[in-house]
Amino acid sequence: MSAILQLENVSKSYDGVPAVRAVDLQVADGERLAIIGPNGAGKSTLFGTIAGEHRPTTGRVLVNGRDVTKHRSSTRAVAGMSRTFQVARLMSTMTVRENVFLAALTGGRRGVRWWDTLRSHREVWDETDLALADAGLLELSDTVASSLAQGARKTLEMAMAVVQRPAILLLDEPTAGMGYEDARAATAQLKALLDQRRDMTIILTAHDMEVIHSLAERVVLMANGEVVLEGTPDYVARHETTKTLYLGQGAS
Amino acid sequence: MNDIISVLVAGLAQGVPIFIVASGLTLIYGVLHVLNFAHGGFFLIGAFLVTSTIQGGSLAAFLGSVLVAGAGVMVVGVVSELLVFRQLYKAGSTVSFLGAFALFLALVGLAISVWGTNPRTVDYPDALDGSFSLLGARIGQYEAAMIVMGVFIAIGLWVLLTKTSLGTRVRAVSHDRTMASALGIRVGRVSTTVFAIGAFLAGVAGALISPVSSIDEGLALSTDYMLPAFIVIIVGGLGSVPGALVAALALGIIESVIFKVAPSLSGFSYYLVVALFLMFRPQGIFGSASRSIQMAR
């Protein structure tokens, strides 16, 4: 299998303080990779670098062998990378349906134009309604996003990412901020949703082992900005290093 | 050599009032996160107050007027903070900007209805109405006095912000408002105080330029003082007083050099400098790169 995403010697520092140090990473097409690590390990920074929200201080990011280091996040999104955020980001004044519509529209590589009326995109609206049904959001279609509950916000953001039919889906802490019950339900729903789309490559960050076990095939453990361990979820979960990192952090 | 000294002195003298205005603006931004457009109104009222209160040409009378102007504008500033900005603090920065802009327009209008639209002038104080020679260069006494004044104010601000308990509180609030409040600092009182200091400085700056500029409503957003002050706080980095000092003096000198070398371009150097900064260092001299710049590239 060829690598769909490659990080070569990627480092990122803020005002001279390193957050990610010399990370090399290869993600195969269709793979499901989890990046884990204690707080401050550099997961979010690495994620932002992959998504194109900031440029690495050194190193290269390649998608399908093509250097995209200098591409900004919107360019990468159009090229087939969709993401969710740790705290869901939505168009707060738009309805749930409009949010998904815009995602479907841009996901289909359709540009935005003055002369394109919203009405003229029949097929995008159809796609939107299907996605809403899949995500169980039909009843909330006309609710304005700013008045959604936390769980629904996450579900909506996920629906927006999936409707874009990305080649690479980036999920940043998909169950962050949820209670135990909600997190389990959300994980199950997410797994069902993702299993319909086996062609997508998925990279996620998570704290929750439950999420990692049910969604990931391979796990990368980060600490102090470096990759310290990688392997199957079971291997990483049982490894001494992992225990030391998490328990050590808890004990201190 | 003579030229160099006189150009330098003129530049510094030009930079000082800009620094005084900008230091207040940047302090207020640092603490309240409000871009106080109303500062132009404060500056204008400071200058007008001198025209109304000055008695005779003695230096003491002039300095007295300057203090009265500073104090008067401080009162206006405190009232504005309590009546307007207090109400808007929770509403977000756009609304605060609009509130500040509204206050600016209202203050300018108020000043016009009190003092009219005819330009007024103030004479130099008798003691500073001449010039002296320094290493062969003719230096205006008032220019020299302006620089001395700038040194006093810069030192005063430095002492206030680093050596007093008020300064510690101001820095705490500007660093993290919520945390400061949790630590028992009365954030509202600190904000009002900072606003008072900023307004006082704007009033003093307006008063200090009264002998060198004709005084009418155009001063409120004048291309000689207020706009450069706004530019200075960008170039210096929003919230940074030392940045404002360096940027104000540097821009004053650049402007003074350009006035000497290419008079037709004078007045535009500030804009050229700000354009260059935008291209190469949008966060300013002392600012740190914010996330927005990263994202929007």
Place this chain on the structure above:
Amino acid sequence: MLQRAGVPLLAGFALAAVLMPLVFSGSSLFTWTTAAAWVLFATATSVLFGWTGLLSFGQAAFFGMGAYTMALLNQEVPDLPGVAMLVVAAAVAAVVAALFATFALRTSGAEFAILTLVLAQVLWLLIYRVPWLKGEDGFSGLFQIKILGSPLTSDLQLWYYTIAVVAVCVWLLWLLSGSTLGMAMRAVRDDPWRAAALGIRVRGVQVTAYAVSAGFAAVAGALVAQGQGVVSPAMVTFAISGEILVACLIGGMGRFVGPMIGAVVLIWSQTMLANVFHDSNVFVGLLLLVIVIALPDGLVSIPARIRGRRRPARRATVPSDVSVEEPSPVSEVVR
């Protein structure tokens, strides 16, 4: 379908065009002509401020740029049709705005707001410095507006001409509001990070909004110039920049027609209160303060308020924060 095509909007303009001259004449009709141009100015400003969430304190720059371009064209090529002059004015302002925005948008929030103000003041300074812009005196004398080769001669003709141009321009902006580009603008306003992650070129959309807003503001400025026959630095002052924000806010930017209503209210109240307030700054400033503090959603929100039921989720008409990031904590007050 008709609704979407803006037919009610065009019908409204047609009705106004016919009715106004029946009810008003002379100076009142002329006030309506001015108000019509301001309706366009307000709608154009709302593209930037209301839809895209970019606050500009220097809209007078483009309004004035339109007027000065008109004056210069009238002086150099008086035979050019009136509408062609408007198109040139719009193009000039749009290009300048796009260039300016490309650089200025490297900053955001407070810095961007300052820069918009600076732009307007630079233009103001240029008017005094560049000899052919005629400084304080400005341009005066009636401008010829040629339609199909023959010049307009009466206030009534001027009214029909102005309202027709405004109707077409506002209709174009109406189409924009219901287009995918318009939706992208709102997305950028709501959350630029989300918009970028969806694949919207945030900076591109912002620059486009700025250019569109500037272009139509210039048309409005040129229309006012054609109507009044005078172009002076007063058209580029911060008072104008403030007034147009007031117009947008009085009406409320939650609805398309909000800024239009605001513009009419502003122009008429200024005309009627001209004897009360000698300086319009006080009036505009106080009005803006009252709106910002007491009626942040503008006049269009009053019906909902009277009915006593707030809409379930209040759509933000004033973006709660113009800056993309959290106001960055400023630790360097003293270094």
